[in-house]
Amino acid sequence: MRIRRILPAVIATAALAGLGLTGAASATTPAQGAPTDVTPSQCKQGGGMPDLTDNLCKGGTHNGEMVD
Numbered sequence: 001m002r003i004r005r006i007l008p009a010v011i012a013t014a015a016l017a018g019l020g021l022t023g024a025a026s027a028t029t030p031a032q033g034a035p036t037d038v039t040p041s042q043c044k045q046g047g048g049m050p051d052l053t054d055n056l057c058k059g060g061t062h063n064g065e066m067v068d
Helices: 002-026 040-045
Strands: 049-051 056-058
Touching (some): 040 049
């Protein structure tokens, strides 16, 4: 009888631990200084303006990133 009460708690704990691990893995970002390329539309959506003469995104969340 004791196992019937403990087993659901163990399963629930394992399930919650699994959710925590996947949440932590999906929240990772590229390493600082890692070169990233964005499209002109991604630059605009981030609040910047793509400068195609310098191939850079100026302003917004992608400021200074290369425009592909």
